[in-house]
Amino acid sequence: MISNKAKYAFRALLAVAAAPAGESLTSAEIARRHSIPHKFLEQILLDLKKAGILESRRGKSGGYIMLRPADTVSFAEVLRLFDGPLAPLPCLSRQSYRPCEDCISEAQCEIRREFARAHEASRRILEARTIADALNGRPFEAIPAERSRAAS
Amino acid sequence: MISNKAKYAFRALLAVAAAPAGESLTSAEIARRHSIPHKFLEQILLDLKKAGILESRRGKSGGYIMLRPADTVSFAEVLRLFDGPLAPLPCLSRQSYRPCEDCISEAQCEIRREFARAHEASRRILEARTIADALNGRPFEAIPAERSRAAS
DNA sequence: TGAAAACCTACTAGCTTGATAGAGATAATA
DNA sequence: TATTATCTCTATCAAGCTAGTAGGTTTTCA
Numbered sequence: 320m321i322s323n324k325a326k327y328a329f330r331a332l333l334a335v336a337a338a339p340a341g342e343s344l345t346s347a348e349i350a351r352r353h354s355i356p357h358k359f360l361e362q363i364l365l366d367l368k369k370a371g372i373l374e375s376r377r378g379k380s381g382g383y384i385m386l387r388p389a390d391t392v393s394f395a396e397v398l399r400l401f402d403g404p405l406a407p408l409p410c411l412s413r414q415s416y417r418p419c420e421d422c423i424s425e426a427q428c429e430i431r432r433e434f435a436r437a438h439e440a441s442r443r444i445l446e447a448r449t450i451a452d453a454l455n456g457r458p459f460e461a462i463p464a465e466r467s468r469a470a471s
Numbered sequence: 472m473i474s475n476k477a478k479y480a481f482r483a484l485l486a487v488a489a490a491p492a493g494e495s496l497t498s499a500e501i502a503r504r505h506s507i508p509h510k511f512l513e514q515i516l517l518d519l520k521k522a523g524i525l526e527s528r529r530g531k532s533g534g535y536i537m538l539r540p541a542d543t544v545s546f547a548e549v550l551r552l553f554d555g556p557l558a559p560l561p562c563l564s565r566q567s568y569r570p571c572e573d574c575i576s577e578a579q580c581e582i583r584r585e586f587a588r589a590h591e592a593s594r595r596i597l598e599a600r601t602i603a604d605a606l607n608g609r610p611f612e613a614i615p616a617e618r619s620r621a622a623s
Numbered sequence: 624t625g626a627a628a629a630c631c632t633a634c635t636a637g638c639t640t641g642a643t644a645g646a647g648a649t650a651a652t653a
Numbered sequence: 654t655a656t657t658a659t660c661t662c663t664a665t666c667a668a669g670c671t672a673g674t675a676g677g678t679t680t681t682c683a
């Protein structure tokens with residue numbers, strides 16, 4: 320299960336990305352429209368800003384706006400930001416690899432082998448799909464097949 | 472990330488399933504061989520027994536043995552048993568469905584739509600792969616395509 | 624100067640994880 | 654029958670995490 324924090328982050332991002340170009344949205348407005356605790360949302364928006372995804376304007380008539388275009392922000396990136404590694408095992412994480420304690424041999428670990436498949440399947444989708452895709456409902460079939468397995 | 476408990480459960484199950492037919496394994500032996508805290512493992516084995524996956528014999532020369540054949544025990548089942556629903560959102564869980572609070576329309580929820588794809592991909596693999604598959608290294612390609620989408 | 628907004632830091636209740644502890648029940652065997 | 658090895662059950666606990674709440678500071682606009 321993803322955390323509430325991540326869920327709120329997605330809602331907020333979708334809201335900001337859906338706003339007319341150049342128009343900013345205040346945290347209070349987002350909170351009201353999506354029933355998110357306001358102060359909690361503020362922290363989340365701040366994280367999104369620190370991550371370089373959102374831009375903010377302070378003061379009266381301030382608010383939030385996309386910094387990076389919505390089609391460059393993947394679900395995987397946002398989820399990682401709030402919930403940590405996507406991988407089901409530390410030894411399967413690319414971004415924050417860590418061997419399991421007491422692991423004798425990664426190559427021979429059946430658990431790793433099985434979860435690697437499952438993880439790879441969902442990882443590819445979360446990595447490929449962006450906030451923009453979600454907004455305009457681009458169908459799943461349009462995801463280009465990932466050829467480069469080398470980096471895995 | 473899956474819990475330590477689930478990881479231990481997989482290790483233990485693989486060990487019991489790998490034992491020669493009819494031969495039982497004691498919790499102490501499994502704990503020793505896989506560096507799992509003994510008393511903690513006992514709880515886990517008990518859960519596996521209550522779930523009808525393992526069988527136990529008490530007393531001297533007791534131990535654990537598979538109750539159900541290893542090729543009927545899926546990774547999904549074991550993971551659910553210890554870590555709860557596989558679904559990233561409550562509204563995506565088949566076994567323990569629950570709407571998100573404050574959800575206005577499931578059909579129109581972009582977050583649900585995106586995560587549904589990712590979840591379905593890994594769910595199918597975890598559901599299809601069994602302890603027996605993991606043990607004899609049956610290649611992933613051999614998984615039969617799931618045709619019935621109706622139950623989704 | 625006042626209002627509205629983002630920004631920052633601290634705190635907290637309740638839950639979950641990953642165990643540890645100790646006693647009881649049962650079965651083989653000496 | 655006593656011993657011993659094993660599973661079984663229940664309670665407890667420290668540490669960390671989740672989902673916030675709280676209260677102030679800074680910035681900007683009118």
